[in-house]
Amino acid sequence: MSPSNLNFELKGTKLTMERPHRWRLRHHPVCRRGKKVMIIILDGWGEQIPDDFNSINVAPTPTMDALKKTAPDRWRLVRAHGLSVGLPSDEDMGNSEVGHNALGAGRIFTQGAGLVDQALATGKLYEGAGFKYISSAFAQNTLHLMGLLSDGGVHSRLDQLLLLMKGCAERGAKRIRVHILLDGRDVAPGSAPKYIDILEKEFVDIRNMGCDACIASGGGRMAVTMDRYENDWGVVKIGWDAQVRGEAPHKFATAMEALKNLKEANPKLDDQYFPPFVIVGPDGNAEGPILDNDAVVSFNFRADRMVMAAKAFDLEEFDKFDRGVMPKIKYAGMLQYDADIELPKHYLVTPPLIEKTSGEYLVHNYVKSWACSETVKFGHVTFVWNGNRSGMFSSSLEKYVEIPSNKGIPFNDNPEMKAIAIAEKARDALLSGKFDHVRVNIANGDMVGHTGDFKATISACEAVDRAVKIMLDAVEEVKGIFLITADHGNAEDMVKRNAKTGEPILNSAGEPEVLTSHTCNPVPCIIGGPGLPKGVKFRTDLPNAGLANVAATFINFHGFEAPWDYEPTLIEYKED
Ligand SMILES: O=C(O)[C@@H](CO)OP(=O)(O)O
Ligand SMILES: [Mn+2]
Ligand SMILES: [Mn+2]
The missing domain is CATH 3.40.720.10 (Alkaline Phosphatase, subunit A)
Structure with a gap:
C-alpha cells in the first residue's frame, strides 16, 4: 500500500506531514x-x-x-x-x-481475518471495551459463542475460536456454550465431523481449567442464521429459536449424534444445508438456551452473513420476526459488522x-x-x-x-x-x-x-x-x-x-x-x-x-x- 503521509527530515529530526486530501x-x-x-x-x-x-x-x-x-x-x-x-x-x-x-x-x-489474528496474538482483544463488556457476565452467567465452524478463513476460523475460548476461560469464564454453524462451502462437503472433533477435544482442556463447555446447538450455514442482504429472515429465525430458545425439530445428546442421525435420514444432505438441531442433557432440556445476563459473541469476522443475526441480537426495536421474550444479553461481534449504523454496538476487534x-x-x-x-x-x-x-x-x-x-x-x-x-x-x-x-x-x-x-x-x-x-x-x-x-x-x-x-x-x-x-x-x-x-x-x-x-x-x-x-x-x- 502507498504511504498515507509525507515523511521528511528537517535538521536531523524526522518529521511526518499529513498529505492534504483533495477529492x-x-x-x-x-x-x-x-x-x-x-x-x-x-x-x-x-x-x-x-x-x-x-x-x-x-x-x-x-x-x-x-x-x-x-x-x-x-x-x-x-x-x-x-x-x-x-x-x-x-x-x-x-x-x-x-x-x-x-x-x-x-x-x-x-482484512478481518488478519486483524483478529493480530488482536489474539498480542492479547489486545482482551484489553478492549468489547471484551470488558462481555466478560462482566463470566463469573455468574454463560458465555455463548456462535458462528461458522471451519478453517475456511472466509467468515471465521476455527483456530481463532479455540484461542478465544481458551482466553475467555483463562479470564474467568465459568460456562461456555458454542452454537455451531456447519460449513461444507468454504471447506469440503462432509468435513463437519472433523471440526466438531477438534472442538470437542478442546473442551477437555477448557473443562480442566474449571470451565464447563459444550456445544449447545447447530445447523448448516445456508439453512440456519447465515442468510445475507435480507434474502430470507426465516433462516435467521430458525437459528434464533435453536440458539436462544433451545427449540428445534431435532434434539440430540451430542453434535456428532446429530450429524450421524440427520445424514442417515437424508444421505444427500450437505453440511451447508443441515436443519437446526439442539443439544439436550439427560433430562431432555436444552444444554444452552440464551438466558438473561448471558454474554453472546458471534465469532465470524466477516460481516455480510452476520449482519442479520446481529440485528436480532443487538437491536431493541426489531420487527423482522417474533423474537419471543427477549433475554437481556450482553452481545458483541468479533468485529463491528456495519460501522455506519454501529452494528453491533459492542465488538472485540475494530474492523478495517x-x-x-x-x-x-x-x-x-x-x-x-x-x-x-x-x-x-x-x-x-x-x-x-x-x-x-x-x-x-x-x-x-x-x-x-x-x-x-x-x-x-x-x-x-x-x-x-x-x-x-x-x-x-x-x-x-x-x-x-x-x-x-x-x-x-x-x-x-x-x-x-x-x-x-x-x-x-x-x-x-x-x-x-x-x-x-x-x-x-x-x-x-x-x-x-x-x-x-x-x-x-x-x-x-x-x-x-x-x-x-x-x-x-x-x-x-x-x-x-x-x-x-x-x-x-x-x-x-x-x-x-x-x-x-x-x-x-x-x-x-x-x-x-x-x-x-x-x-x-x-x-x-x-x-x-x-x-x-x-x-x-x-x-x-x-x-x-
Ligand atoms: O457465500 C459466501 O458467504 C461466500 C463463501 O463463504 O462466498 P462469497 O465470498 O462469494 O460471497
Ligand atoms: Mn464472490
Ligand atoms: Mn462465494
Whole structure:
C-alpha cells in the first residue's frame, strides 16, 4: 500500500506531514471525460487449466472466449487471493468481501481475518471495551459463542475460536456454550465431523481449567442464521429459536449424534444445508438456551452473513420476526459488522477502516453511477464495494438497483439465476444516457459453483456468457468502454486437486472429490469497447497486479488520473 503521509527530515529530526486530501481528480492525458463505462464483476470466475473439471471451459462461452483472444493487450490475469486482497497469507483463497473491497477501494487493507489474528496474538482483544463488556457476565452467567465452524478463513476460523475460548476461560469464564454453524462451502462437503472433533477435544482442556463447555446447538450455514442482504429472515429465525430458545425439530445428546442421525435420514444432505438441531442433557432440556445476563459473541469476522443475526441480537426495536421474550444479553461481534449504523454496538476487534473509495471519488467528480445485482450479491457491489458502508454517497448522482433473487429454489435447480435480468437492466441503464458508470455483479459462477453440481455450474457459466453479450452490445451502441473482471475463482475448478500434479483427487469410489469452495486462482481482467482510446492497452510491468489495481484503471476510463495513494493503473498508452 502507498504511504498515507509525507515523511521528511528537517535538521536531523524526522518529521511526518499529513498529505492534504483533495477529492477533485486531475484529468487523464489520454482518456476523455464523459465516456460511458460498464464494469462487470463475474462472481466466482477464475482462470484455471482448461480441463474437463473446469465448468467455464466445458460451457459454451463464445463471448468470453472471443475476448480472450485480445490478450495480452486487452485481456490479462490479476491476482484475487491471499496478500493481494489483504488476507493473512497466499494460502488463503479469495472471497467476495475482500475482493469487492479491493476492487472498490483501489488499495489493499488488512482484512478481518488478519486483524483478529493480530488482536489474539498480542492479547489486545482482551484489553478492549468489547471484551470488558462481555466478560462482566463470566463469573455468574454463560458465555455463548456462535458462528461458522471451519478453517475456511472466509467468515471465521476455527483456530481463532479455540484461542478465544481458551482466553475467555483463562479470564474467568465459568460456562461456555458454542452454537455451531456447519460449513461444507468454504471447506469440503462432509468435513463437519472433523471440526466438531477438534472442538470437542478442546473442551477437555477448557473443562480442566474449571470451565464447563459444550456445544449447545447447530445447523448448516445456508439453512440456519447465515442468510445475507435480507434474502430470507426465516433462516435467521430458525437459528434464533435453536440458539436462544433451545427449540428445534431435532434434539440430540451430542453434535456428532446429530450429524450421524440427520445424514442417515437424508444421505444427500450437505453440511451447508443441515436443519437446526439442539443439544439436550439427560433430562431432555436444552444444554444452552440464551438466558438473561448471558454474554453472546458471534465469532465470524466477516460481516455480510452476520449482519442479520446481529440485528436480532443487538437491536431493541426489531420487527423482522417474533423474537419471543427477549433475554437481556450482553452481545458483541468479533468485529463491528456495519460501522455506519454501529452494528453491533459492542465488538472485540475494530474492523478495517476503508475510506476514500472509488465510488466516493466518482461522486465528488460528478460521475453518475448506477449499480445492480440480485439480492444474494446486491451488497457486494454496493455496501462492500464502498468499503463496507451502508447507503449511497449521493442520492442524486447514484442509483442502486436490486433484482430479487429466487427464494426457496436451490441454486443448482435454476442456474440462470437473475443473470439475464441484471444484464437487461444494465443495458437499459447504459442506453438511457443517464449514467456514466454502470456496475454489476453477476452471481452465477459463484452461487452455483458452491453447490458442487458440475452440470448446473456449466449452465450457470453459459448464462453468464449470454448476460455479458447483452451488456457488451450496449457498450458498443453507446460507444463506451467496458471492464470485465471477477472477485475470485470458483466455477473454473470443481474438483480437489493434487497440489503438485494438478490431477483431481479421487475418493474411495474412484470419483473426483467435489470442490465447493472458492479457489486461489487468478481472475481475468478484460478491457475494450469502441470508447477505449486507440493505443490504450495493458502495461506489462505489473505482472503481480491484483484486484486493487482495477479501480485506478476504470477511474482513468472516466477521464481522470487515479488518486495518488491508489494501487497503480493497469493501462498505458502507446502510439502505434
Ligand atoms: O457465500 C459466501 O458467504 C461466500 C463463501 O463463504 O462466498 P462469497 O465470498 O462469494 O460471497
Ligand atoms: Mn464472490
Ligand atoms: Mn462465494
